[in-house]
Amino acid sequence: MQFEGQIRKMTTENHSPINYYWNFKDDFIVMNQLLGKKIKISFDHYECLGCHEDKEIYQMGYCKNCFFTLPEANPSIINPELSTAHLGIVQRDLDWEQKFELQPHIVYLANSSGVKVGVTRLTQVPTRWIDQGASEAIIIARTDNRYEAGMIEVSLKDIITDKTNWQRMLKNDVPEVDLFQKYHEIKSYVNKDFIQFLVEEPEVLKLEYPVNSYPDKVKSLNLKKTPIIEGILKGIKAQYLIFEDNSVFNVRGHEGFYVKFEI
Numbered sequence: 705m706q707f708e709g710q711i712r713k714m715t716t717e718n719h720s721p722i723n724y725y726w727n728f729k730d731d732f733i734v735m736n737q738l739l740g741k742k743i744k745i746s747f748d749h750y751e752c753l754g755c756h757e758d759k760e761i762y763q764m765g766y767c768k769n770c771f772f773t774l775p776e777a778n779p780s781i782i783n784p785e786l787s788t789a790h791l792g793i794v795q796r797d798l799d800w801e802q803k804f805e806l807q808p809h810i811v812y813l814a815n816s817s818g819v820k821v822g823v824t825r826l827t828q829v830p831t832r833w834i835d836q837g838a839s840e841a842i843i844i845a846r847t848d849n850r851y852e853a854g855m856i857e858v859s860l861k862d863i864i865t866d867k868t869n870w871q872r873m874l875k876n877d878v879p880e881v882d883l884f885q886k887y888h889e890i891k892s893y894v895n896k897d898f899i900q901f902l903v904e905e906p907e908v909l910k911l912e913y914p915v916n917s918y919p920d921k922v923k924s925l926n927l928k929k930t931p932i933i934e935g936i937l938k939g940i941k942a943q944y945l946i947f948e949d950n951s952v953f954n955v956r957g958h959e960g961f962y963v964k965f966e967i
């Protein structure tokens with residue numbers, strides 16, 4: 705069977721294990737059913753998520769022009785503390801920014817390759833954690849907007865990383881951590897102006913991925929260098945496909961690539 709279309713990040717459903725869906729324009733593939741099977745992904749051309757033109761993807765699925773002009777890629781998407789929508793100050797498109805940034809956000813601790821801190825919209829729980837390959841996560845603060853969550857994250861960045869080590873995450877080389885205890889250790893570092901948003905008794909959510917066996921070392925595939933990727937799928941974690949030969953393919957990292965997909 706052959707499908708074709710622009711790559712978007714896989715959608716997910718939190719089951720044990722998590723269900724993954726690869727979406728095309730009018731079709732989708734239940735990726736869990738492909739474990740143990742051979743798949744082939746061939747790069748055809750680019751289709752920017754913003755302008756839909758065949759222009760080289762720069763970052764986040766956008767061509768260079770879209771990345772530097774669209775509100776979807778404004779600086780506070782990466783650094784929430786830079787959000788100015790609550791002040792009515794425009795970055796690229798105030799309407800868009802107010803809708804996106806002035807809604808409930810959370811600050812979380814997640815363990816994907818060690819403890820990290822992060823920010824996301826409340827509606828992105830647990831999607832965001834799944835996309836990062838977290839084994840478990842807790843909500844430590846609930847805020848009214850993106851800026852407040854960003855300020856809490858910033859006050860914790862000196863003591864906890866905000867990055868995931870993707871190689872360790874994919875090898876399932878995850879240290880045992882008590883997230884609840886960790887939260888109580890770091891609570892006092894939160895900027896005093898924002899402590900009213902902290903959660904008293906966070907609940908731990910555990911996540912289970914559809915992976916038959918984890919690789920010992922990982923080799924990352926890139927459609928720019930390897931336009932045809934072929935292999936037997938042995939697992940899916942975060943937004944990565946893991947193949948039998950220990951090569952891995954970051955689906956989200958290829959948003960905006962238009963591909964042919966053969967099963």
Ligand SMILES: [Zn+2]
Nearest residue numbers: 752755767770
């Ligand atoms: Zn574009």
